[in-house]
Amino acid sequence: MDLFLNEVFSFPTIIFTIPLIILTLLWLMAFAGLLDLDILDFGTDSDAGGDAEAGSAGTSWLEKLGLNGVPLTVSLTLIDIYAFSFTYLARKYAAPLFDGVLTATAQGAVVAAFAIVIALPLSALCIRPLRRFFITHEGVAKNELIGTICTLTTLSVSETFGQAVTPDGMVLSVRASSPNTIGKGNKIVLIDYLVAQDCYSVVTESELMAMSSSS
Missing domain, CATH: 2.40.50.140 (Nucleic acid-binding proteins)
Structure with a gap:
């Protein structure tokens, strides 16, 4: 257990460990009815002025990455879970192979970057079947x-x-x-x-x- 905690709270895994803890708390409060599930969707569904432009920009990058159609909380959770898992496994099994070639900081930066690159398409793939559970009703004022x-x-x-x-x-x-x-x-x-x-x-x-x- 101590070894596991040392791994998840060490660089670069800690980059994704802390957000994962926060997201887990948000999900627990949402399940308990204490928070709205779309609490993180600020700026992505506005109706007027600059807020509408910001909302459109936010929706645009989500669509480009294939992360649209579900609350932002869901997208961020999937991304963080995949990035955390990849980082943990890479640090434990792959990083030792580069000892003496790259510094620990450089290894961590490379692993974190690859973790995000891998997490985005995997999250988009998981979101596809989930969209039908978050149908947006249009045509009704x-x-x-x-x-x-x-x-x-x-x-x-x-x-x-x-x-x-x-x-x-x-x-x-x-x-x-x-x-x-x-x-x-x-x-x-x-x-x-x-x-x-x-x-x-x-x-x-x-x-x-x-x-x-x-x-």
Whole structure:
């Protein structure tokens, strides 16, 4: 165990070990409903101005590498897993062959570079069958979804956090006033589209009925 830890926290493996630890924590929090799966997709899905240009550029390089069609979290995780695995094996079995030919730093730099070069196409290959699970629904204006009843998929929803799924499987970012009693699995209604935040304001069905009665 000590030998393994020494390997994964030594250069160049540590370059991919630390991101792998961070990504693992993100996945655990996403599975627990504490984070949105697309938390890293900033700048790749904007609607106006410079943000739209940045989003287009981000999508463009993802498409060129074959890493598009899934959340950026998925792409980065696959790349890091492959790069980490290659680096670990190369450092353990191939690097000793170049002792006396290259310095340890040079060996590490070469191994890390090759790891990324190998990880990108392998990740793109794995992403192909995954795209159908992350279908992008097009042709429906975002404000046309107002009034749709969804199911909250995160543990809670607040002014800054929340995610829900529509009956046809669309995953949406949602927001609600705090404090509230809305929890995972509750039915909520989209009542407004917040353009600046690219998300929906929601209330429970009972709250919507109360609002309708008072008006």
